[in-house]
Amino acid sequence: MSLPSGEIFVPRFRGECLLSRGTEVRDLLRLREETVLYVQPCTSERGKLMADIELRSGDTECIDSKTLCALLEIHRRRFSELKCSRNLGVAKLMWKGREISIFKNGKIKIQRALNREEIIRVANSVARLIWGAELCEVCGQPALNCASGACGKCTQEERVSIELDELPNAELLQQSQINLQRARKAAPEESERLLNMARYQALFFAIEAPRKEDAVPGLVLLAEALQSGVPPKR
Numbered sequence: 001m002s003l004p005s006g007e008i009f010v011p012r013f014r015g016e017c018l019l020s021r022g023t024e025v026r027d028l029l030r031l032r033e034e035t036v037l038y039v040q041p042c043t044s045e046r047g048k049l050m051a052d053i054e055l056r057s058g059d060t061e062c063i064d065s066k067t068l069c070a071l072l073e074i075h076r077r078r079f080s081e082l083k084c085s086r087n088l089g090v091a092k093l094m095w096k097g098r099e100i101s102i103f104k105n106g107k108i109k110i111q112r113a114l115n116r117e118e119i120i121r122v123a124n125s126v127a128r129l130i131w132g133a134e135l136c137e138v139c140g141q142p143a144l145n146c147a148s149g150a151c152g153k154c155t156q157e158e159r160v161s162i163e164l165d166e167l168p169n170a171e172l173l174q175q176s177q178i179n180l181q182r183a184r185k186a187a188p189e190e191s192e193r194l195l196n197m198a199r200y201q202a203l204f205f206a207i208e209a210p211r212k213e214d215a216v217p218g219l220v221l222l223a224e225a226l227q228s229g230v231p232p233k234r
């Protein structure tokens with residue numbers, strides 16, 4: 001992504017790429033309501049609801065565990081609890097008072113929700129949070145690899161210019177870009193701190209964006225900030 005401030009350039013993704021299709025629970029509900037959402041009373045807390053949501057039908061693995069844990073780690077400061085197992089492909093977290101479990105087969109369990117509307121809202125935020133870890137059906141890789149272009153299958157030649165003024169919460173994206181640029185010139189320790197900030201801001205932007213189309217630049221920038229890391233010591 002290049003920077004003349006005021007606009008950003010992102011690749012155009014193929015129509016079937018997960019970044020174009022999105023992972024909105026509201027869209028899924030329109031397609032197959034009864035198989036997506038099961039709501040029942042919460043066993044652990046009276047008067048509250050729990051729900052199981054399926055991002056994909058079937059029981060095949062559709063979330064990359066390593067990327068899932070990395071994404072949750074980036075957003076950790078927003079969770080009151082977080083456990084993520086790369087080996088099992090399961091994550092549990094407490095987010096805004098709701099207990100959330102995420103499984104690598106694309107099932108999400110939400111507990112202690114107040115009502116159905118809230119379940120869908122929370123599910124949408126979770127889906128955005130883990131979007132980059134979901135496997136794209138075009139290339140079979142986590143969508144973050146589509147966003148970075150690393151998969152080599154999902155981007156088209158052409159790049160799209162996006163006016164930052166037209167994006168809600170554009171400051172988050174701008175701050176992320178600035179931190180990413182500063183990180184490239186900073187000493188290693190400072191650079192890592194700036195990169196972590198850039199990653200957090202880019203992911204937060206993607207989660208908060210009202211429309212999936214607006215969220216994509218957040219994932220593109222996040223992918224760039226993840227690649228820019230200091231190589232791990234051997």
Ligand SMILES: [Zn+2]
Pocket residue numbers: 016017018019136137138139143146154
């Ligand atoms: Zn893709």
Ligand SMILES: [Zn+2]
Pocket residue numbers: 017136138139140141145146151152153154
């Ligand atoms: Zn791809």
